[in-house]
Amino acid sequence: MRWLITATPADERANRGVAGNALRMFLMGVTLGALVTVSNVAATTIETNLEGTWSSPVWGGTSGSQYQNVGETFTLQPGEDAVLDSIRFFVDDYADRSASHAQIKFRLYVHSWDTYYDFPDPAQELFRSDLLMTNGLAGWQTFIVPIGALRLETGVKYGWFISSVGENENYGAAFVGIDYGPQDGGVGDPYPYGKMRVGAGPLGLSGTSSNSDMAFRMEFSAVPEPATSGLMLLAMVGMLCRRILGT
Numbered sequence: 001m002r003w004l005i006t007a008t009p010a011d012e013r014a015n016r017g018v019a020g021n022a023l024r025m026f027l028m029g030v031t032l033g034a035l036v037t038v039s040n041v042a043a044t045t046i047e048t049n050l051e052g053t054w055s056s057p058v059w060g061g062t063s064g065s066q067y068q069n070v071g072e073t074f075t076l077q078p079g080e081d082a083v084l085d086s087i088r089f090f091v092d093d094y095a096d097r098s099a100s101h102a103q104i105k106f107r108l109y110v111h112s113w114d115t116y117y118d119f120p121d122p123a124q125e126l127f128r129s130d131l132l133m134t135n136g137l138a139g140w141q142t143f144i145v146p147i148g149a150l151r152l153e154t155g156v157k158y159g160w161f162i163s164s165v166g167e168n169e170n171y172g173a174a175f176v177g178i179d180y181g182p183q184d185g186g187v188g189d190p191y192p193y194g195k196m197r198v199g200a201g202p203l204g205l206s207g208t209s210s211n212s213d214m215a216f217r218m219e220f221s222a223v224p225e226p227a228t229s230g231l232m233l234l235a236m237v238g239m240l241c242r243r244i245l246g247t
Contacts (some may be wrong), residue, residue, distance in 0.1 A: 027069040046074060046191065050177045051186065054175070059176050060094070061104065067133075069164075069165065070198050072160060072216060073197060074160070074194040075155065077157070081152070083148045085220060088144045088216060088217040089215065090176065091141050092141065094174055103134050105132070105164065106134075110159070111203075113159045118207075120203045122203060145153045163203075184212050187212075194212070
């Protein structure tokens with residue numbers, strides 16, 4: 001005796017549902033694999049050298065220093081469009097002062113730059129660090145401030161600076177590390193797409209009389225971009241899914 005087993009419409013719908021769920025799971029795995037496959041875009045580093053400082057402590061509170069703000073302007077060039085991850089700079093607390101003035105509280109800021117007024121754009125504060133503090137000791141102290149993946153654009157002028165405004169008025173003075181320009185005994189312009197800035201008061205930053213730059217290092221990571229092969233694979237899987245499910 002032979003048995004003839006015939007699938008009912010309900011069975012067909014159930015089988016199609018099982019196959020569809022399995023295919024969807026497969027598609028999710030392929031999608032994740034394609035998204036983590038990125039094209040190789042080199043990360044960018046902008047760096048100058050620590051060659052020394054000016055002969056007087058230029059930064060700190062309003063007592064014993066000339067300026068409350070010091071920093072650097074910068075403009076990313078073609079091929080450098082990236083995500084800002086960290087900024088490194090150097091500070092040397094001024095040794096000839098009372099112990100009560102030993103430490104300076106400050107923050108690091110990143111702003112878009114107003115190119116018309118040559119000034120940090122007050123409406124475009126892109127980053128503000130937590131409160132930082134110098135160690136109160138003579139000798140260079142290295143600060144590396146994590147920025148947190150700040151997306152910047154090619155050809156746009158920005159500025160970063162450290163400021164003690166509102167943090168410890170009337171206290172402290174310090175040297176800041178610089179890379180010498182020709183007027184200060186250096187050779188050439190250490191960073192040709194920006195300039196060291198100094199000033200006092202909220203967002204007060206003017207130019208300097210030389211081409212010296214801050215001694216700094218800015219670390220960027222590349223913006224992940226789905227690779228062409230990954231996108232093609234997604235398209236092929238999508239077509240297969242439509243054919244199998246009949247949608």
